[in-house]
Amino acid sequence: MSKSFLILxxxxxxxxxxxxxxxxxxxQHDLKVTLVSxxxxxxxxxxxxxxxxxxxLTDDKTFYSIADAFSKxxxxxxxxxxxxxxxWDPDRNTINLVDSYGSKKAIIYHTIxxxxxxxYANNMPWKLVGSSDDTKTALSRLRQEIQSAKSIxxxxxxxxxxxxxxxxxxxYAREGAQKSITLVMSDSLPLPAIVMTATRQAAKKELEKLDVNIIANAKITETPSDQVPGKRMLGITKTDGSKQSLEADLFVPTWGVKFNxxxxxxxxLENDGRLKVTKQLRAPGYENVFAVGDAANLDSYAAAVREAQVRHLAMAFGKYLAEERVPEYKQDDRTTMTVTVGQSRGVGQIGSWNAWSFFIWFFKGRHMCTNIVPDYVAGNTLILGSF
Ligand SMILES: Cc1cc2nc3c(=O)[nH]c(=O)nc-3n(C[C@H](O)[C@H](O)[C@H](O)COP(=O)(O)OP(=O)(O)OC[C@H]3O[C@@H](n4cnc5c(N)ncnc54)[C@H](O)[C@@H]3O)c2cc1C
Incomplete structure (x- = not known):
């Protein structure tokens, strides 16, 4: 019987x-791969x-059938x-799931x-919101709310x-101000503190060029609980303790990452909910348990570092399946972050380089990398090249 290689x-x-x-x-190793999503x-x-x-972007540029991608x-x-x-019971090599028909099912694995x-918190569709349909519905709702809001x-x-x-x-805001756009951020500059000051300053400048109102050193501490459309009064607390109110037709949170x-x-699990992993990207004490990506507690949770983990594990699985020593993953401590600011500009840090706006636009902003998705889904490429 084939060995079960389970991927969650x-x-x-x-x-x-x-x-x-x-x-x-x-x-080569007589495996049956089961992919669960x-x-x-x-x-x-x-x-x-x-x-x-x-x-x-329409949904067909960003949603791709998994079953079709693996039909070959x-x-x-x-x-x-x-x-x-x-x-999940790692001592019995078993997971339990509920399938799309509501039936419960156990899967026993050789390797997981x-x-x-x-x-994201509040069911924001920055990532999947449960099922594909739930995510499309959340996106569609957000688009409608944006359409009718004058202040966001x-x-x-x-x-x-x-x-x-x-x-x-x-x-909506540059040249003509159809809607007012306000960004409230807890620090004095946008982007996380691991990013160079020059890149963070560039992000602020780019947002200001597009007429984004920035409220810095402030946290939104009160949000209206009702979901009735119309004016909402947000409570803001500044770093110095002072409070102010802000009226808006629509409030959109972009915070609150939670690990699945x-x-x-x-x-x-670690305290933040990510899985503990060794340098071999294995769960401590379980030789047949590997973890990768945002759910694994190694590196920050960005695709750029996840990609290095993916390439590492692709090679390491060969060693593991051949019962050879599994190599250690070497973390890249350099910061890489590419951030678009509208459809024609961007900012970013690549190692110690404060990247040019044109570079970010060329590689990301002009299409949000949607040009590579069909090949990504087919397993032919990652963001940084063939796979
Ligand atoms: C708006 C935004 C923009 C980003 N842009 C960039 C960027 O430009 N560059 C960059 O490097 N990174 C970027 N990132 C980060 C990047 O998206 C993540 O690092 C990446 O998606 C992590 O991939 P993953 O496979 O670990 O997890 P995910 O992509 O979150 O995939 C999780 C999978 O697990 C499934 N799943 C979850 N729970 C269960 C369960 N209980 N049972 C069964 N299946 C389950 C889901 O259905 C899904 O298939 C961005 C993130 C956001 C939010």
């Missing part, structure tokens, strides 16, 4: 690794700040299970890779907040 999650890490194992190891579609969430803008593999080697993993990633407040000055503010302002690991035994 068909996101930016799990999906390419499923292809890789099928292409390179399944026949809550969503029937792979979601190119990197483009979500632009997808959320009415009339911009034989059913003796591959199975896609649409379902939600609920519990956990790649269940992360989601964005909470959070991280990369998602900056990109979303940039997209909104590019569409609720099915794992608490002893396997």
């Amino acid at each position: 999650g068909a996101g930016m890490a799990g999906l390419p690794l499923a292809h890789y194992v099928l292409k390179h190891y399944a026949n 809550k969503s029937s579609d792979f979601y190119w969430n990197i483009a979500s700040p632009r997808c959320a803008i009415p009339g911009q 593999y034989s059913s003796t080697r591959f199975e896609f299970v649409l379902g939600t993993v609920e519990t 890779l956990v790649a269940t990633g992360s989601a 407040v964005i909470g959070g000055g991280g990369p998602t907040g900056v990109e979303f503010a940039g997209e909104l302002a590019y569409e 690991t609720g099915f794992a035994p608490p002893s396997m």
